[in-house]
Amino acid sequence: MPREIAQRHQMPKQDPRERIRNFNEVALGYSPETAISEAKRCIQCPKRPCVGGCPVGVDIPDFIALLREGRFGEAAKKIKEKNSLPAICGRVCPQETQCEAVCTLGRAKNQKPVAIGALERFVADWERRELATLGGNSPAAGNEGATAKVAVVGSGPAGLTCAAELAKFGYRVVLFEALHEVGGVLRYGIPEFRLPKAILDEEVQYVKNLGVEIRTNMLIGQTLTIDDLFNDGFRAVFIGTGAGLPHFLGIPGENLNGVYSANEYLTRSNLMKAYLFPEYDTPIKTGKRVAVVGAGNVAMDAARTALRLGAEKVMIVYRRSRAEMPARAEEIENAEEEGVELMLLTNPVRVIGNEKGWVTGMECMRMELGEPDESGRRRPVPVKGSEFTLEIDTMISAIGTDPNPLLTKRTPGLVLGRHGNIIIDEKTGETSIPGVFAGGDIVTGSATVIAAMGAGKLAARGIHEYIRSRGW
Amino acid sequence: MNEILRKEVLAPRITEFEVYAPEIAAKAQPGHFVILRVHEKGERIPLTIADYDAVKGTITMVSQEVGKTTSQLATLEVGDSLADLVGPLGTPMHIEKVGCVVCVSGGLGVAPMYPKARRFYELGSKVVSFIGAQTKEMLIFKERMEKVSHHVGYSTDDGSFGHHGFVTDLLRKFLESGKEVDEVVAIGPLPMMRAAARVTRDFGVKTVVSLNPIMVDGTGMCGGCRVTVGGEVKFACVDGPAFDGHKVDFEELMARQNRFLEEERIAMERFRAQGEGCKCQER
Numbered sequence: 001m002p003r004e005i006a007q008r009h010q011m012p013k014q015d016p017r018e019r020i021r022n023f024n025e026v027a028l029g030y031s032p033e034t035a036i037s038e039a040k041r042c043i044q045c046p047k048r049p050c051v052g053g054c055p056v057g058v059d060i061p062d063f064i065a066l067l068r069e070g071r072f073g074e075a076a077k078k079i080k081e082k083n084s085l086p087a088i089c090g091r092v093c094p095q096e097t098q099c100e101a102v103c104t105l106g107r108a109k110n111q112k113p114v115a116i117g118a119l120e121r122f123v124a125d126w127e128r129r130e131l132a133t134l135g136g137n138s139p140a141a142g143n144e145g146a147t148a149k150v151a152v153v154g155s156g157p158a159g160l161t162c163a164a165e166l167a168k169f170g171y172r173v174v175l176f177e178a179l180h181e182v183g184g185v186l187r188y189g190i191p192e193f194r195l196p197k198a199i200l201d202e203e204v205q206y207v208k209n210l211g212v213e214i215r216t217n218m219l220i221g222q223t224l225t226i227d228d229l230f231n232d233g234f235r236a237v238f239i240g241t242g243a244g245l246p247h248f249l250g251i252p253g254e255n256l257n258g259v260y261s262a263n264e265y266l267t268r269s270n271l272m273k274a275y276l277f278p279e280y281d282t283p284i285k286t287g288k289r290v291a292v293v294g295a296g297n298v299a300m301d302a303a304r305t306a307l308r309l310g311a312e313k314v315m316i317v318y319r320r321s322r323a324e325m326p327a328r329a330e331e332i333e334n335a336e337e338e339g340v341e342l343m344l345l346t347n348p349v350r351v352i353g354n355e356k357g358w359v360t361g362m363e364c365m366r367m368e369l370g371e372p373d374e375s376g377r378r379r380p381v382p383v384k385g386s387e388f389t390l391e392i393d394t395m396i397s398a399i400g401t402d403p404n405p406l407l408t409k410r411t412p413g414l415v416l417g418r419h420g421n422i423i424i425d426e427k428t429g430e431t432s433i434p435g436v437f438a439g440g441d442i443v444t445g446s447a448t449v450i451a452a453m454g455a456g457k458l459a460a461r462g463i464h465e466y467i468r469s470r471g472w
Numbered sequence: 473m474n475e476i477l478r479k480e481v482l483a484p485r486i487t488e489f490e491v492y493a494p495e496i497a498a499k500a501q502p503g504h505f506v507i508l509r510v511h512e513k514g515e516r517i518p519l520t521i522a523d524y525d526a527v528k529g530t531i532t533m534v535s536q537e538v539g540k541t542t543s544q545l546a547t548l549e550v551g552d553s554l555a556d557l558v559g560p561l562g563t564p565m566h567i568e569k570v571g572c573v574v575c576v577s578g579g580l581g582v583a584p585m586y587p588k589a590r591r592f593y594e595l596g597s598k599v600v601s602f603i604g605a606q607t608k609e610m611l612i613f614k615e616r617m618e619k620v621s622h623h624v625g626y627s628t629d630d631g632s633f634g635h636h637g638f639v640t641d642l643l644r645k646f647l648e649s650g651k652e653v654d655e656v657v658a659i660g661p662l663p664m665m666r667a668a669a670r671v672t673r674d675f676g677v678k679t680v681v682s683l684n685p686i687m688v689d690g691t692g693m694c695g696g697c698r699v700t701v702g703g704e705v706k707f708a709c710v711d712g713p714a715f716d717g718h719k720v721d722f723e724e725l726m727a728r729q730n731r732f733l734e735e736e737r738i739a740m741e742r743f744r745a746q747g748e749g750c751k752c753q754e755r
């Protein structure tokens with residue numbers, strides 16, 4: 001007899017009218033009762049498609065089985081066997097296109113998939129609170145006896161994961177980061193209201209407790225080169241420098257005052273805490289009428305940040321239609337709830353400024369969808385004579401990023417792809433230079449946190465094999 | 473790390489710092505800069521490396537008090553450390569032996585000019601330096617520049633030392649005299665660099681300027697430092713800071729430098745209200 005299955009539990013959120021006035025986290029998490037009740041929706045199907053849907057293969061049905069018996073600590077351990085940053089992944093992974101997309105329950109009539117992401121987050125948060133009362137993550141076995149030194153470059157999810165895994169193998173790991181703080185996009189890109197920095201800090205502490213030495217303010221390629229690292233006695237190097245180079249549209253007026261790349265806007269607000277200006281010194285201009293060009297997660301983050309900084313009207317300007325918006329459905333929904341307007345099938349052609357060099361408007365064209373292009377999506381084509389001007393004082397360009405060329409340009413012998421991405425051996429993560437490995441956005445172009453973590457982990461194994469095979 | 477080993481007030485509101493940063497010192501080249509933060513809530517500001525000593529492991533920077541951060545920096549003393557320091561950043565200036573190079577600096581620009589003039593000098597180029605300042609009192613790096621130049625001319629806005637007028641007047645006169653000049657390097661306030669580039673354009677002399685736009689990361693990640701050079705967008709922090717002075721869109725850059733004037737004023741007023749110069753404030 002099939003049992004009665006409850007409907008998917010919504011996660012409580014801060015009221016949109018409230019939350020646009022603060023930077024606190026929007027989604028509030030499940031209570032233990034709700035989490036158990038949601039966990040009970042899982043039918044523990046034998047095929048377990050969700051495990052295959054997870055880029056790092058978390059044993060999802062197993063942790064859910066523990067969770068629903070109230071064995072939260074064991075559930076957390078179960079997740080951590082495969083994923084060392086569950087509090088982060090539970091918040092930022094696009095579960096709707098990964099594990100939850102293939103959930104068997106989601107295929108049943110009138111049912112939605114199990115809220116796997118929300119459950120992961122619940123378990124991770126429960127464990128964090130538990131550990132806090134026990135006095136923090138206990139340090140793992142020290143690496144005093146370890147001989148081989150490995151360098152990890154870049155402290156985003158790829159670098160953090162690779163460093164943690166290498167430390168667990170027993171290596172002496174030094175993590176080099178160009179900025180003054182650790183975390184990569186998790187620090188400078190994803191805002192506080194989506195990923196509280198305190199959570200990131202705890203994850204970083206965990207990596208430190210594993211024995212990883214972290215050196216900030218080290219721009220590899222400038223302060224030290226890859227060759228210097230080998231000369232310093234590092235046996236292998238992992239490059240996880242991300243895809244931080246912002247694109248601009250290449251339209252007239254883009255250097256006017258009031259035009260930001262999303263990276264600059266978000267870095268000022270998140271990393272430099274400009275939202276707390278003047279308590280913090282870094283300024284940001286709070287526009288009144290803001291247009292964000294692009295429709296990915298980055299665009300949603302920039303738009304929602306602008307609202308919180310006090311903008312009166314924030315518009316997402318996107319040349320395709322809603323169906324093609326690359327942002328997570330949840331983020332689009334959050335943005336709309338908060339009052340962000342979507343201007344779809346609209347393409348900017350020119351930014352207009354005043355005599356002092358400040359933005360006053362943006363000329364746009366209406367678009368319509370034509371034949372499919374190479375990406376399989378219908379190509380937007382301009383509608384003749386449809387030009388119109390949007391009155392704005394701030395424009396944020398969120399149309400994508402490329403791999404940061406700074407290190408790769410200064411590393412002779414490193415084979416790169418067409419977009420400046422590093423080419424690796426898919427099985428080991430090794431690049432064209434022996435002993436140099438890479439992973440994350442620097443290899444794939446902008447992708448996801450979980451994919452970067454998976455790549456970091458894979459490369460850690462590759463490095464381990466490499467060092468072992470040489471008897472070091 | 474990042475400890476201040478020497479501090480010297482060179483002129484009113486202009487201070488030189490020698491900081492212990494061995495890794496940066498080992499790699500520094502003329503044209504490189506660093507980004508620093510004074511304290512944990514501070515902003516990241518770029519300063520050009522005015523000198524470096526790989527043996528001692530130090531770099532030297534000169535800072536003028538123009539806003540809150542530079543004013544706060546000036547309150548640090550020997551023994552204090554910078555909260556953060558990263559570098560060397562940017563692409564070093566391409567310097568090779570030439571017949572004659574004219575180094576034109578205005579105001580604080582003479583500090584970043586010094587390592588470049590020295591490199592030209594060491595390579596055996598004839599170095600002619602023109603240095604402009606507001607007043608005699610504001611003139612810095614005089615002895616150092618004289619040591620690495622074959623000829624030095626001075627100008628002040630008020631006529632208190634050298635030529636009474638613009639430093640670019642000296643440049644124009646020199647070029648008009650028909651002397652063979654292979655290259656001009658101009659570093660200083662934007663209007664001065666623009667004026668220098670205008671002068672040399674008439675004579676068809678290659679001119680390199682060093683730009684100092686507003687920056688955040690200094691690694692090519694934010695694009696806040698973008699400048700238009702020859703119709704192309706460049707990121708000054710990685711592609712520069714040295715560019716062909718005849719190709720730089722100075723008007724655009726001047727407008728971009730005003731992006732946060734209002735906020736800078738607020739920060740400065742707040743800093744003053746809290747008691748200027750009191751270094752215990754932000755600790």
Ligand SMILES: Cc1cc2nc3c(=O)[nH]c(=O)nc-3n(C[C@H](O)[C@H](O)[C@H](O)COP(=O)(O)OP(=O)(O)OC[C@H]3O[C@@H](n4cnc5c(N)ncnc54)[C@H](O)[C@@H]3O)c2cc1C
Nearest residue numbers: 154156157158178184185189220242440441447448449452
């Ligand atoms: C605003 C924004 C929102 C996003 N939202 C999501 C989301 O909701 N879900 C999701 O899954 N993904 C999201 N992403 C994508 C995700 O963040 C990235 O795919 C992921 O962070 C890539 O990780 P990484 O470790 O490869 O690189 P990064 O996170 O980019 O980290 C690279 C690090 O390397 C450092 N570095 C670069 N060059 C050097 C050098 N030469 N020397 C030393 N250090 C260097 C950088 O400073 C940086 O800290 C988002 C991205 C952005 C920008």
Ligand code: FES
Nearest residue numbers: 690692694695709
């Ligand atoms: S300062 Fe951010 S890209 Fe140059």
